[in-house]
Amino acid sequence: MWFWAFVGPFAIGLGLFTYVPLAWSVYLSFFDAHNTVTPTDFVGLDNYTAMLGDDAFVSSLGTFLLFTAFIVPATYVLSLGLALMVNRLRFAQAFFRSVFFLPTACSYVVAALIWKLSIFNGVRFGLANTVLGWFGADQTAWLSTTDPPWYWLVIVTVRLWLQAGFFMILFLAGLQRISPRLYEAAAVDGARPGWQTLRYITLPQLRATSVAVVLLLVINAFQAFDEFYNLMSDARGYPPYARPPLVYLYYTALGQEQNLGLGSAGAVILALIIAVATVVQARWFGLGRKED
Amino acid sequence: MTNRPRFTERPRAPQDPRVRAGRALRAVIVTVLALLFLLPFYLLVRNGLATEQDITAPDWTFFPRDLQWSNLTEVFDDPNLPMARALLNSTLIAVSTTVGTVLLASLAGYGLARIPYRHANLVFYAILGTLMVPAAVTFVPSFVLVSSLGWISTLRGLIVPTLFSAFACFMFRQYFLGFPRELEDAARVDGLGYWRTYWRIVVPNSRPVFAAVGTIVFIGAWNAFLWPLVIGQDRQSWTVQVALSTFTTAQNLNLHELFIAAAISIAPLVVVFVLLQRYIVAGVERSGIDD
Numbered sequence: 123m124w125f126w127a128f129v130g131p132f133a134i135g136l137g138l139f140t141y142v143p144l145a146w147s148v149y150l151s152f153f154d155a156h157n158t159v160t161p162t163d164f165v166g167l168d169n170y171t172a173m174l175g176d177d178a179f180v181s182s183l184g185t186f187l188l189f190t191a192f193i194v195p196a197t198y199v200l201s202l203g204l205a206l207m208v209n210r211l212r213f214a215q216a217f218f219r220s221v222f223f224l225p226t227a228c229s230y231v232v233a234a235l236i237w238k239l240s241i242f243n244g245v246r247f248g249l250a251n252t253v254l255g256w257f258g259a260d261q262t263a264w265l266s267t268t269d270p271p272w273y274w275l276v277i278v279t280v281r282l283w284l285q286a287g288f289f290m291i292l293f294l295a296g297l298q299r300i301s302p303r304l305y306e307a308a309a310v311d312g313a314r315p316g317w318q319t320l321r322y323i324t325l326p327q328l329r330a331t332s333v334a335v336v337l338l339l340v341i342n343a344f345q346a347f348d349e350f351y352n353l354m355s356d357a358r359g360y361p362p363y364a365r366p367p368l369v370y371l372y373y374t375a376l377g378q379e380q381n382l383g384l385g386s387a388g389a390v391i392l393a394l395i396i397a398v399a400t401v402v403q404a405r406w407f408g409l410g411r412k413e414d
Numbered sequence: 415m416t417n418r419p420r421f422t423e424r425p426r427a428p429q430d431p432r433v434r435a436g437r438a439l440r441a442v443i444v445t446v447l448a449l450l451f452l453l454p455f456y457l458l459v460r461n462g463l464a465t466e467q468d469i470t471a472p473d474w475t476f477f478p479r480d481l482q483w484s485n486l487t488e489v490f491d492d493p494n495l496p497m498a499r500a501l502l503n504s505t506l507i508a509v510s511t512t513v514g515t516v517l518l519a520s521l522a523g524y525g526l527a528r529i530p531y532r533h534a535n536l537v538f539y540a541i542l543g544t545l546m547v548p549a550a551v552t553f554v555p556s557f558v559l560v561s562s563l564g565w566i567s568t569l570r571g572l573i574v575p576t577l578f579s580a581f582a583c584f585m586f587r588q589y590f591l592g593f594p595r596e597l598e599d600a601a602r603v604d605g606l607g608y609w610r611t612y613w614r615i616v617v618p619n620s621r622p623v624f625a626a627v628g629t630i631v632f633i634g635a636w637n638a639f640l641w642p643l644v645i646g647q648d649r650q651s652w653t654v655q656v657a658l659s660t661f662t663t664a665q666n667l668n669l670h671e672l673f674i675a676a677a678i679s680i681a682p683l684v685v686v687f688v689l690l691q692r693y694i695v696a697g698v699e700r701s702g703i704d705d
Binding site for chain 1: 440444451454455457458461469470521522524526529530531534540546547554559561575580608639640643655659672679688
């Protein structure tokens with residue numbers, strides 16, 4: 123069977139390293155599994171009730187929702203804006219596209235380092251405080267100020283910088299596919315360039331791209347780990363605020379406690395939330411539906 | 415992208431001052447944004463080549479007061495930061511992940527796109543379904559699996575589980591669906607089977623998509639953090655990202671060393687990126703990711 127000769131190796135690996143772990147996780151989540159992967163102590167739904175009754179876990183879900191609410195629209199607007207501007211440049215278009223795309227090559231670890239220790243450093247040195255100092259502003263401890271939550275500015279800008287360029291490329295690809303005739307027709311009908319063409323031609327034509335971008339952005343936000351871990355933890359430990367679910371699961375399942383049963387229950391809850399969110403979103407935006 | 419005809423909104427006379435002003439404003443905004451996007455890269459190199467006092471001075475200056483090229487070698491001599499080993503690990507992992515992923519995913523993508531099979535769609539949706547569940551959600555169970563295989567802190571444990579990328583498979587399938595059938599039909603008439611058609615006709619004519627997917631996979635493997643953090647538990651198996659991260663949370667950190675180490679860690683990627691960027695862009699555009 124030639125089909126399986128080509129697809130088989132990949133499918134077996136994917137099954138082994140994706141479906142098996144998922145099934146194992148569901149199994150583990152019903153057991154008291156401290157530091158063991160072959161538990162014997164069946165506890166039913168206790169891990170689930172413990173997780174959902176845990177304020178820290180529930181607040182970590184809240185952190186994620188808040189983070190998504192910030193980062194998805196911000197990245198959407200910035201990457202679309204960059205694409206619209208770059209698309210209409212008459213000079214050095216390739217250069218500007220490269221500049222905005224370049225941060226895609228940078229890791230969250232390195233970016234977090236620059237943000238934490240150079241731009242938003244709270245003590246003495248640091249670019250943000252230096253620039254604000256020129257205007258007579260006081261020093262701000264960006265990452266440890268919770269009221270107002272200045273750390274959000276740090277967390278959101280680092281991700282914006284890293285991912286906006288990639289989504290700009292998706293939008294540029296979408297813009298290239300819009301037929302110039304549509305704009306000509308709109309101009310004949312008296313639509314003024316600028317806001318009107320954007321509102322009635324460009325945005326509707328970019329609908330398929332927008333759906334994909336929003337979906338990818340939400341999934342990416344769910345996976346937030348690297349920047350929270352690298353920005354918020356230090357030698358003294360880890361602050362209880364600003365902890366998305368993955369960071370929480372990391373500390374529960376693989377940190378001091380090694381509570382794999384509880385961690386797996388959290389992973390299953392998170393997977394269910396993501397599945398529901400994805401399906402609802404797909405329905406909402408009509409993903410997969412043929413364009414009208 | 416640049417060589418395609420570009421749309422201009424309305425052929426108005428260039429001397430219209432409103433058009434000229436708008437164009438100038440846009441150029442200014444784009445330039446300012448570009449400088450902002452480049453600033454973090456500059457800070458990385460600036461701090462990496464500065465002295466420790468220069469980085470932490472209260473009167474921060476844009477240009478370092480004097481350049482300290484010896485930082486470049488110092489970072490490899492620090493016994494606390496296994497930089498050389500970490501670079502070697504990252505290179506081994508990124509290269510084998512890229513080769514393995516591209517090979518496995520392209521074969522699967524071709525099979526799904528071209529070899530008739532009754533349940534091909536079912537298999538495709540089973541693969542696509544794993545894209546919907548973010549990979550990071552499976553990290554606890556995957557850790558469990560890898561640890562029960564005894565693969566913790568091994569290169570095997572760092573590489574093998576990451577080889578099966580549904581995203582790469584999807585990109586290849588979309589690309590092969592659009593591959594000109596006539597070329598393959600000619601090969602079939604000449605008596606070539608699927609296997610030889612794939613290697614002799616399809617692969618040599620699909621270099622851009624291999625370059626695009628390969629680069630994306632390479633960047634992802636080089637920059638991966640969560641998985642290497644979880645699996646690479648002893649320092650001999652640290653990747654560059656884990657080594658840097660461990661260093662930022664250390665008690666007494668040498669900032670200049672940390673910054674130059676970070677700059678060294680992104681240098682290979684920036685090179686790959688500059689060389690292959692147009693393939694990445696073309697690959698993203700042609701993959702039909704948004705169709």
